[in-house]
Amino acid sequence: MSLEKAKTIILTLLVLLSLLLTWLIWNNQPNYDLLNLKDLDNIAIAKEKKVPGIILPDKILYHENDGTTGTVHDGEISRVMNLLRTWTFDMSSSRLLQKKDLYNLMYGKNRIELDFPAPVPFSVYQSVLNFANKKVPDADFDHIVIELNKGTKNLNHVYFISTASNKVYEASTDQKSIQVFISKLNDNKSLYKPYTAFALSGPRRIYLPAGNPVVNQYKYATTDIEIDKFKKALFADPNFVKKVAGEYTNGISLLRTDESNKVLTFVNPGEDIGYSSDPNHLLTRAIDFINQHSGWTDQYQYFEINERENEVTFRLFKDGYPVFNDDGMAEIREYLGKSEIYKYVRPYFNLSLNLPLKPAAVKLPPAQDVIAGLQTNPSVQMNKVRDIAVGYRLQKDSDDILSLQPAWYYCEDGIWKMAGGDEDGLE
Template sequence: MKEKLKTALLVLLVTSSLIQSYFLMYRLPGSDSIAKSATNYIKTDDMGPEERAENLIYPDRMIIHMGGNKHTIFYPHSTFYNLIFSRLQARSFDSFQRRSIQNIDINELRSQNDGIELTFASGVPVTLLERVMQIQPDALFQAEQINRIWIYNVKNESKAHALFFSTEGGVVYEAGKADLTAQDVQQHVDFGKQWTAYTSTKGSYYIPEVDIDVMEVEFEIGVYTTEQMHRSLFFDPSITRNIREKDGSEIYTDSKRSLQVRQEQKWMSYTDPAALPAGESSADTDVLAAVDFVNQHGGWNGEYRLSVVGSGEEENGVVFQQYYGAYPVLDTPQFKYGVMTLNLQQGTVSAYQRSLIYSKPGSVSKKMKKLPGGDDLKAKLKNEEIISAIVDLYPAYQPSLTKKGMQLTPVWAVKLQNGTVTVLE
């Protein structure tokens, strides 16, 4: 009997030892297996916070049309913007019908009809919009990217109309069923009646009739270290070699991937040209893959919005625009800061660019500045040789480094027909 007990105890000890060895070799507490393929990475540092894709998808502005050629604009994170958008997110849109934009008088719609226009810059895939709005699935409609949603009233009609504009020129979808009454729309439009009045310029951009108040901000910053990004982006950092360039930048490479850090601008660029395709690719899956990648490799150093979902012959580009409060932070050749850019091949990230700067919690100094409006702004625009090429005008922040950390200066940003953005001096 004693011998049987000894044998059973010995078997139990050996089994326990084998199990413990397995966990020591292949697992870490609270993590997945560390025996990963060469295309995966280990998150080693808790750097910036993670984010959900749904929180990165929202309009870059909300234009309120009040009839009689009267307009105002609400920008992201402002009180009325948040209130109206949250209410629209609770409404359903269904039974989409494809229409030609040629059959819609946009100028009359803009100048005479009460309505709410949501703009999404270069466009958002419908499958991603479905994550933030109650859009009922529709096979034809789901293949589109939408850059504008226009909800408006028609005189003597009790139901509101809802148009979804495709990035493919000339294509518009109307929701046959929209869970909105004319009274709902009118209530939202009324929020804009006491707000800053804007005039439309050929339907391309809007000019405030008076100066607008925008906060200038200065705050302390921290910088993610090269070592942090190195550990985060390479499967085995010990096999990489370090190269110092004459311009002061550092390059880490394992002969496949490379990480370049520009110390002067506190900017990093990572490439993985040997990234293995993960399978079928689409705009929405690429965005989700890009969000996951940033979550795992650096996190989010501020407030961001999905700005660009572009398609190329071999790669898709995804750009996230950084915001401070209601306005975007500009990315300039002189100071790279305001965007995160990722390129993907069939759902796998092949390039990743971002700033290493993040804002520290603590002291923030603010003071009110005025951006010119009305005749002063019109005069400045007329002095620009590029006035005929302007397609958009909006308040933005121009970043610069200071002794304290970073300063965000309010400016008018001017977008041109070729896609470039300049600052109106």
């Protein structure tokens, strides 16, 4: 056999082998759709939540003719919001007010005031409330004020107020809805306790519980969430993720765990964070991101937004009170990149079992003592104190046991701090 003939035979065999391999690849491809669905099932951390269960008021005030009562009771807040979801709001006008006039509108007699902890974009809340208008304002609000006095043409006024921009967005709703609302409100009057107004700076008032608030304390056993679930949820392809010195990385993104506090940090440094966004876009993306891996554990609610940092925070709540912890054990914090998440910090545990505790309730100092302590503390700038509230301090008792201790908190220049001890003038 000649050399040329041998070359021809070998070349022919190679071509046939190539065709065979190509055919095998085409006919033995895995069903990626099925694989993706299976992967999605595997990365469900806890549960999904819709906007009505995430963006809620943290306080309801009832300004009556003879004083103000209020509640932070989570069951009552949910009940009130469910009632509002049956109404139709017809947006009519907007106006810019002076601070004094704005607060007079909020604190007037015979009206309900719903306070939100952070600005709420109208476009996001369209999935919660029924607006008659096809187009809602391209704006946000942090208070809803409902006038209970009878209006004209069988309609009552409802005001959506932005205290940051001093703007009021006026709407109307059916008077029958208000009458049902008042009836239901009176049925649950025992949940509304006396509140006292305090002046902080300028015309703004802050309403706090009168007397000594009595709040339950709790102790919980915790259950860890497997880090492997977060690895599958957060990395595009978990198969390329390696564990190096206690950290997970695919060479681009990084997942780090604080095992002492059971808090994880996921960083995607390739994301562009130097872009500008609006609250609607930020908040929608932040909620969607957690829903993508069913990441809602315990009762986390929308609490803060920082447009400059593209940052959204969801805080743990218990019995309607916000929970705080200096090590990030009581919050889910997101920094949104231009197209994907840039940074994600959150606990990887659940509060699983409520342990018996005696005494179950704690009596806190009255609000006036808290404010007096802050006013005499040289390290506190009262003109920068935005809010004061009763909350919980989450403490570690052991690796698997946490306690929730009632305490007063104040927000100074956007940062929440505990009022108590020598630091803030309270004992």
